[in-house]
Amino acid sequence: MMLKAIIDAxxxxxxxxxxxxxxxxxxxxxxxxxxxxxxxDTANVAMVKAVLQKTAxxxxxxxxxxxxxxxxxxxxxxxxxxxxxxxxxxxDETRHKLELSFMGYKYSVALLDTNTIRKEPNEPNxxxxxxxxxxxxxxxxxxxxxxxxxxxxxxxxxxxxxxxPFFFMHADGDxxxxxxTFGPTEVQxxxxxxxxxxxxxxxxxxxxxxxxxxxxxEVHLGTDHPVKFIFDMSNGNAHFIYLLAPRIEAD
Amino acid sequence: MMLKAIIDAxxxxxxxxxxxxxxxxxxxxxxxxxxxxxxxDTANVAMVKAVLQKTAxxxxxxxxxxxxxxxxxxxxxxxxxxxxxxxxxxxDETRHKLELSFMGYKYSVALLDTNTIRKEPNEPNxxxxxxxxxxxxxxxxxxxxxxxxxxxxxxxxxxxxxxxPFFFMHADGDxxxxxxTFGPTEVQxxxxxxxxxxxxxxxxxxxxxxxxxxxxxEVHLGTDHPVKFIFDMSNGNAHFIYLLAPRIEAD
Amino acid sequence: MMLKAIIDAxxxxxxxxxxxxxxxxxxxxxxxxxxxxxxxDTANVAMVKAVLQKTAxxxxxxxxxxxxxxxxxxxxxxxxxxxxxxxxxxxDETRHKLELSFMGYKYSVALLDTNTIRKEPNEPNxxxxxxxxxxxxxxxxxxxxxxxxxxxxxxxxxxxxxxxPFFFMHADGDxxxxxxTFGPTEVQxxxxxxxxxxxxxxxxxxxxxxxxxxxxxEVHLGTDHPVKFIFDMSNGNAHFIYLLAPRIEAD
Numbered sequence: 001m002m003l004k005a006i007i008d009a010x011x012x013x014x015x016x017x018x019x020x021x022x023x024x025x026x027x028x029x030x031x032x033x034x035x036x037x038x039x040x041d042t043a044n045v046a047m048v049k050a051v052l053q054k055t056a057x058x059x060x061x062x063x064x065x066x067x068x069x070x071x072x073x074x075x076x077x078x079x080x081x082x083x084x085x086x087x088x089x090x091x092d093e094t095r096h097k098l099e100l101s102f103m104g105y106k107y108s109v110a111l112l113d114t115n116t117i118r119k120e121p122n123e124p125n126x127x128x129x130x131x132x133x134x135x136x137x138x139x140x141x142x143x144x145x146x147x148x149x150x151x152x153x154x155x156x157x158x159x160x161x162x163x164x165p166f167f168f169m170h171a172d173g174d175x176x177x178x179x180x181t182f183g184p185t186e187v188q189x190x191x192x193x194x195x196x197x198x199x200x201x202x203x204x205x206x207x208x209x210x211x212x213x214x215x216x217x218e219v220h221l222g223t224d225h226p227v228k229f230i231f232d233m234s235n236g237n238a239h240f241i242y243l244l245a246p247r248i249e250a251d
Numbered sequence: 252m253m254l255k256a257i258i259d260a261x262x263x264x265x266x267x268x269x270x271x272x273x274x275x276x277x278x279x280x281x282x283x284x285x286x287x288x289x290x291x292d293t294a295n296v297a298m299v300k301a302v303l304q305k306t307a308x309x310x311x312x313x314x315x316x317x318x319x320x321x322x323x324x325x326x327x328x329x330x331x332x333x334x335x336x337x338x339x340x341x342x343d344e345t346r347h348k349l350e351l352s353f354m355g356y357k358y359s360v361a362l363l364d365t366n367t368i369r370k371e372p373n374e375p376n377x378x379x380x381x382x383x384x385x386x387x388x389x390x391x392x393x394x395x396x397x398x399x400x401x402x403x404x405x406x407x408x409x410x411x412x413x414x415x416p417f418f419f420m421h422a423d424g425d426x427x428x429x430x431x432t433f434g435p436t437e438v439q440x441x442x443x444x445x446x447x448x449x450x451x452x453x454x455x456x457x458x459x460x461x462x463x464x465x466x467x468x469e470v471h472l473g474t475d476h477p478v479k480f481i482f483d484m485s486n487g488n489a490h491f492i493y494l495l496a497p498r499i500e501a502d
Numbered sequence: 503m504m505l506k507a508i509i510d511a512x513x514x515x516x517x518x519x520x521x522x523x524x525x526x527x528x529x530x531x532x533x534x535x536x537x538x539x540x541x542x543d544t545a546n547v548a549m550v551k552a553v554l555q556k557t558a559x560x561x562x563x564x565x566x567x568x569x570x571x572x573x574x575x576x577x578x579x580x581x582x583x584x585x586x587x588x589x590x591x592x593x594d595e596t597r598h599k600l601e602l603s604f605m606g607y608k609y610s611v612a613l614l615d616t617n618t619i620r621k622e623p624n625e626p627n628x629x630x631x632x633x634x635x636x637x638x639x640x641x642x643x644x645x646x647x648x649x650x651x652x653x654x655x656x657x658x659x660x661x662x663x664x665x666x667p668f669f670f671m672h673a674d675g676d677x678x679x680x681x682x683t684f685g686p687t688e689v690q691x692x693x694x695x696x697x698x699x700x701x702x703x704x705x706x707x708x709x710x711x712x713x714x715x716x717x718x719x720e721v722h723l724g725t726d727h728p729v730k731f732i733f734d735m736s737n738g739n740a741h742f743i744y745l746l747a748p749r750i751e752a753d
Contacts, residue, residue, distance in 0.1 A: 073678070076650050080643075097678075104684065105647055110677035141331075145356055148327050175361035176324070176348075182355065392582075396607055399578050426612035427575070427599075433606065 068112030140212030319363030391463030570614030642714030
């Protein structure tokens with residue numbers, strides 16, 4: 001169990017925040033080629049996968065191991081350093097601590113016992129035929145706008161309309177509706193297939209705050225199937241996948 | 252019942268916010284020459300009148316009708332578009348909806364049954380002899396300052412002092428007082444007549460947030476009489492009147 | 503009992519805010535050469551001393567007297583004027599009021615009966631051997647960072663390490679630690695003596711908000727002794743001392 005790494009505070013913070021959007025603790029895999037994690041939220045509705053490549057680090061030396069990490073605490077600590085500060089990360093095996101040093105500060109954070117953290121899920125292998133690429137900010141804005149009308153939102157692709165295909169977002173409240181369509185000039189249709197599923201805005205809004213900072217988000221959709229959001233941050237050195245289970249139209 | 256109009260989001264938002272300061276729903280009159288409304292607040296203490304002229308719109312086509320509008324909901328929806336975005340407004344008569352479209356978004360908002368909205372008041376015809384013109388921001392600042400001392404504020408004109416006349420604002424708390432006077436170099440005395448009435452700061456502060464954005468507010472005052480604030484926004488295309496009943500000095 | 507003074511709103515506000523960090527009311531001494539006060543907080547844990555020299559004022563005329571002042575109220579009132587506005591201060595002896603005038607506003611604030619305000623403490627004469635000078639912002643940042651880990655923080659000087667001496671700050675939470683050291687290039691060691699005492703972060707964070715605005719703070723420390731923070735504001739015309747009692751390491 002060994003780790004000595006240096007990374008821009010900004011990159012580490014973005015990664016931790018992306019994980020913190022769904023879980024408050026996780027098993028972090030430390031490998032030769034970087035960090036990775038996979039976890040489902042407590043309600044089993046959403047999944048987050050994060051990979052932080054060795055190339056994201058200024059320097060990186062590690063032996064493979066798995067540690068339990070309090071994600072919420074790391075996020076709070078990483079609120080302190082500025083954009084350009086560098087964070088030194090080390091494992092103190094004997095004291096069972098993760099040590100973060102920056103700007104003359106040295107934090108020693110107790111590792112969590114991995115046995116107390118829920119087991120990692122199998123990464124689901126779901127076929128989601130519709131694939132589009134959307135600017136993250138636009139997608140986040142559409143989610144925020146829908147919150148005024150409803151707590152559920154339908155996402156889908158419509159290939160039947162002329163001037164299309166369209167990526168649409170539709171929220172249906174008790175008395176009001178909101179509809180937002182993205183045409184071929186606004187999003188890139190990698191695989192335009194008719195699809196439509198309903199999702200909880202509660203989850204989407206937490207995810208949207210994160211992928212809203214990404215220039216482009218790959219969205220995979222089916223009909224009454226989960227949605228998958230795939231995006232990079234930190235100049236392509238950090239990769240993320242969010243998966244969200246659908247809600248039933250009837251409820 | 253027909254309406255097709257396009258307007259800068261900013262202008263529509265200012266108008267809706269000015270109404271929302273006093274009421275959460277209203278009867279909106281759609282006429283050939285623009286929108287208008289008149290309503291009293293639920294406590295019957297304050298009145299708002301708003302007129303949005305046809306000239307405020309980029310394009311405007313309407314048949315005369317009266318619709319019931321959820322003002323709070325419109326204000327929330329209009330929080331989304333930017334200053335320069337344009338909003339398309341349409342009535343969907345069959346579905347009984349108001350449709351607002353901007354930036355690829357389309358909101359369908361259920362109209363309210365006008366029978367469920369309290370009847371419009373008669374516009375009171377009160378003689379308020381003192382008339383002055385005050386910069387909106389100054390008036391709003393004075394209201395905000397008074398809130399530290401009391402929940403009531405006296406507004407009036409004093410023509411007896413030398414170097415006057417003065418427009419004054421006086422708040423008398425349990426142990427403290429605040430006094431603010433505006434002399435002839437700061438406000439314009441259209442009709443300087445001695446006057447003084449007491450008002451609830453709760454109402455004034457909501458009104459002040461709105462007319463604080465207007466370069467000049469016409470204030471009409473009497474003694475133990477209501478106060479009337481008359482102001483324009485949107486380059487003179489939107490006209491507003493707030494009327495506020497006085498409180499009794501003794502309470 | 504006479505006072506007629508004019509002062510920049512900014513300078514008066516900074517002084518009042520520094521006092522308000524610890525007490526909500528105090529006895530203010532008005533002397534020929536300026537204002538001064540000394541008070542302990544309600545829990546008897548912290549002391550504040552403030553001196554506002556005559557040179558801080560635009561004009562100053564006073565007869566010696568002691569008045570009771572509602573510090574919280576003054577702070578709220580002084581939130582209104584801008585940085586460059588001037589405040590006129592007068593005592594109205596007959597009405598027992600302090601009058602503050604600025605920008606056409608005139609506040610009359612009731613003086614407090616000095617008999618109802620707790621007696622001033624004797625200024626303690628404690629020997630604190632370690633003396634260092636720290637940039638206020640750095641000190642405040644270190645306090646804020648420690649709040650994530652614990653509600654207590656140890657401050658001290660370590661002369662035993664090489665490359666030292668060091669001024670250190672150490673917080674020990676239930677499972678985590680944070681350590682921050684300032685070396686000779688970051689702080690000035692006027693008198694580097696080994697020392698270490700434990701303090702409540704609750705108090706330090708209120709003090710830190712104030713001295714964080716000062717370019718340099720003189721810190722006096724002992725072992726299991728109080729800490730003293732000495733700093734100036736308003737171009738050296740306002741002097742402040744905060745004294746904070748230590749906590750026992752065991753609790």
